Amino acid sequence: MNFPESERVIYNRNPLIEVVCQLRFPPILKISHSEPVEFQDEVRLQYPLFEMKQSQVPPDFLKVAQQFGLSLPSEVTYSFKSEDQKWHLSITKDFIALTTSSYERYEQFKQRFEDAVKIFERIYKPSFYTRVGLRYQDLIIRSKLGIEDKQWSELIAKHIASELYDPELSPAIQTIVKNLVFKTENGQINLNHGLVKVKESQDAIDEIAYLFDADFYTEQKIEGDKNVWNILSEFNQSAGKLFRWSITDTLHRALQPQSISP
Incomplete structure (x- = not known):
């Protein structure tokens, strides 16, 4: 799976809640x-x-x-x-x-x-290493981005969650749990995503947010740390492309992207 090329950016309103890298041996x-x-x-x-x-x-x-x-x-x-x-x-x-x-x-x-x-x-x-993995978790909370008035169909790409684009079905949806597994040149991507309930503080009421949980990994035998870092760098590049492919221009702008050099 090759995701469309996209400009490398850092989001001023960073949606990442956790990043994990693991090497198994x-x-x-x-x-x-x-x-x-x-x-x-x-x-x-x-x-x-x-x-x-x-x-x-x-x-x-x-x-x-x-x-x-x-x-x-x-x-x-x-x-x-x-x-x-x-x-x-x-x-x-x-x-x-x-x-x-x-x-x-x-x-x-x-x-x-x-x-x-x-x-x-x-x-x-x-x-040697038996598994190399890099995992990104992004959480989109509309209230934190000042876009409470936007529908999820304006923020999440249709090829990711077509249900959000159905005018009859979408208003009734409270949660969505989806799993996609992509095969890549150097391994696989396990993408879990969907609508989840979050609470920003103890007194706050539940809010519906959108979670992207993407695990990039290979289970091939890896020898030498140079090979490990080459693989992880490719995973990182794919992660940026996958996230951009999964969201609309409206959400991309709301996250306030800042261009950075490759």
Whole structure:
């Protein structure tokens, strides 16, 4: 699937609520059996907050396992967060991931993750990567954009949600949940999108918003970090084209695009 070319922009009214990049690799037991002391020492200036989480087993399954003397998997996640908690670096025995709610542009995000991955590779030496993924979540809240008077058919492209263009059906729609999976040259895109209810504050009433949740990934064996960053850069370019292809000119203008160099 090749999306139409579009100008690269940064939106002054940024609709991104979360961006996640994850690299998966064959399990490294050292990570789950000893605390990542050396790794923390090298990342704690940027990520001073630390948390260790143990996977939770459902109570019913736990009772059955105890009765039969079954061993339970022990999944430990080590989390390192920035002081403002807007950046979250996590590692387990089979993945490293960076999550942010403060995404501005890809180059900044990539640099942060690349720095962490270099440290991780030096300490743990993953054999290769089994999955490379980059996920963008955009939430369109009309009240935040000053376009409460616009219908969704004026904001979301018809090829994405034709139901919104039906004059009889559209007024009755409260939620839409859609899933599209695209095959691309370097992997796949799993796009979940639709109308959702959000609440901006504790006292606010529910508002209908539109969510785009796009996961770009490949599950081919990837060796060498250069290949990883080449793939992620292509995912980033596709993400911009996919989002622009999914919205109308009216919404594009409402988000206040600012041109940037490639």
